[in-house]
Amino acid sequence: xxxxxxxxxxxxxxxxxxxxxxxxxxxxxxxxxxxxxxxxxxxxxxxxxxxxxxxxxxxxxxxxxxxxxxxxxxxxxxxxxxxxxxxxxxxxxxxxxxxxxxxxxxxxxxxxxxxxxxxxxxxxxxxxxxxxxxxxxxxxxxxxxxxxxxxxxxxxxxxxxxxxxxxxxxxxxxxxxxxxxxxxxxxxxxxxxxxxxxxxxxxxxxxxxxxxxxxxxxxxxxxxxxxxxxxxxxxxxxxxxxxxxxxxxxxxxxxxxxxxxxxxxxxxxxxxxxxxxxxxxxxxxxxxxxxxxxxxxxxxxxxxxxxxxxxxxxxxxxxxxxxxxxxxxxxxxxxxxxxxxxxxxxxxxxxxxxxxxxxxxxxxxxxxxxxxxxxxxxxxxxxxxxxxxxxxxxxxxxxxxxxxxxxxxxxxxxxxxxxxxxxxxxxxxxxxxxxxxxxxxxxxxxxx
Numbered sequence: 001x002x003x004x005x006x007x008x009x010x011x012x013x014x015x016x017x018x019x020x021x022x023x024x025x026x027x028x029x030x031x032x033x034x035x036x037x038x039x040x041x042x043x044x045x046x047x048x049x050x051x052x053x054x055x056x057x058x059x060x061x062x063x064x065x066x067x068x069x070x071x072x073x074x075x076x077x078x079x080x081x082x083x084x085x086x087x088x089x090x091x092x093x094x095x096x097x098x099x100x101x102x103x104x105x106x107x108x109x110x111x112x113x114x115x116x117x118x119x120x121x122x123x124x125x126x127x128x129x130x131x132x133x134x135x136x137x138x139x140x141x142x143x144x145x146x147x148x149x150x151x152x153x154x155x156x157x158x159x160x161x162x163x164x165x166x167x168x169x170x171x172x173x174x175x176x177x178x179x180x181x182x183x184x185x186x187x188x189x190x191x192x193x194x195x196x197x198x199x200x201x202x203x204x205x206x207x208x209x210x211x212x213x214x215x216x217x218x219x220x221x222x223x224x225x226x227x228x229x230x231x232x233x234x235x236x237x238x239x240x241x242x243x244x245x246x247x248x249x250x251x252x253x254x255x256x257x258x259x260x261x262x263x264x265x266x267x268x269x270x271x272x273x274x275x276x277x278x279x280x281x282x283x284x285x286x287x288x289x290x291x292x293x294x295x296x297x298x299x300x301x302x303x304x305x306x307x308x309x310x311x312x313x314x315x316x317x318x319x320x321x322x323x324x325x326x327x328x329x330x331x332x333x334x335x336x337x338x339x340x341x342x343x344x345x346x347x348x349x350x351x352x353x354x355x356x357x358x359x360x361x362x363x364x365x366x367x368x369x370x371x372x373x374x375x376x377x378x379x380x381x382x383x384x385x386x387x388x389x390x391x392x393x394x395x396x397x398x399x400x401x402x403x404x405x406x407x408x409x410x411x412x413x414x415x416x417x418x419x420x421x422x423x424x425x426x427x428x429x430x431x432x433x434x435x436x437x438x439x440x441x442x443x444x445x446x447x448x
């Protein structure tokens with residue numbers, strides 16, 4: 001009886017310590033979230049492009065129009081500007097109400113005329129409508145003597161594949177860490193999405209408010225915040241629960257509650273809108289023939305690819321990486337051979353948090369920062385590690401490419417149901433598991 005009372009007292013003290021740490025942490029980060037809300041609610045962005053279409057023997061040639069005047073007029077304010085050499089202009093306006101974005105036909109260069117097929121005034125409302133990847137509103141004006149080209153679906157396939165590769169690399173960065181955690185602890189961590197989100201949110205504050213650092217300089221701080229958050233979870237929550245013999249099912253339920261609590265803390269302080277970093281907004285695409293890609297997206301793909309190759313080499317060649325694989329394969333045997341499993345598990349949480357942070361920063365740059373961005377990606381991460389083989393980091397990499405490609409190809413097959421784009425990945429998950437229940441690189445296990 002005395003031992004049980006002592007154990008309960010220790011548990012109460014640990015819960016109180018975790019609560020105190022959470023309160024102290026929130027007291028530090030709440031000002032940054034609050035300042036980001038007040039700063040971001042006043043400004044919005046309309047990226048307008050003016051393109052001349054010319055009919056040639058080879059088809060329709062599209063030429064950016066420079067020097068065209070574009071005006072945005074709304075009840076909350078007015079902005080105007082002229083297009084640059086890429087045919088684009090960024091208009092900063094208060095993010096309230098509706099705007100009428102108008103192309104000044106008189107400002108078009110000599111020899112360029114307005115088209116009867118394309119309007120010269122387009123309505124924009126920040127509360128609805130289509131946004132480009134960073135959350136800015138996109139408006140396109142077409143001028144010239146050619147009708148707007150109808151693109152064949154097969155012509156869109158190369159661009160869809162490139163988008164799928166980019167999305168797959170982002171999923172892989174986040175899923176590998178989740179797979180390592182599952183492999184070493186057996187925990188299905190539903191709070192992993194919130195680790196992804198914290199990196200993007202910290203980078204947003206450092207980039208938009210606070211010291212206004214360049215996104216590349218702010219990124220290491222966001223990645224470090226994600227790694228420290230993951231390490232704190234392990235030291236202060238999961239390790240004490242493991243010592244008490246808490247079942248994996250109970251720990252999974254705890255992770256669900258933890259994820260929901262943290263997510264709504266993000267919503268309270270950060271707000272519900274999609275926001276963007278200062279840099280790499282409205283960059284012109286680099287034309288590679290059948291597809292185009294912006295310098296931002298190309299950088300995302302290169303950094304993610306280097307990160308994936310780096311973690312793979314670390315696991316295969318480094319002594320610590322081999323120890324992580326040993327603990328993942330058989331924790332009891334690894335402990336018997338002298339490996340400090342607690343230290344390895346903490347390292348896995350730190351590495352997994354850092355990888356999630358990299359993925360969060362890349363996702364924030366690609367599609368903007370949201371309070372629930374990690375949760376949106378969480379289902380695809382679970383699908384990736386399940387398809388690849390539970391607990392196998394290389395399987396998570398392979399599964400991420402399957403899931404990412406099927407997600408983007410779904411929009412190519414069914415362009416009118418973009419809202420269901422993740423359905424393609426989930427259908428692929430079911431089909432693959434019916435054929436190979438253990439996943440691509442998983443091991444068969446006897447049950448019963």
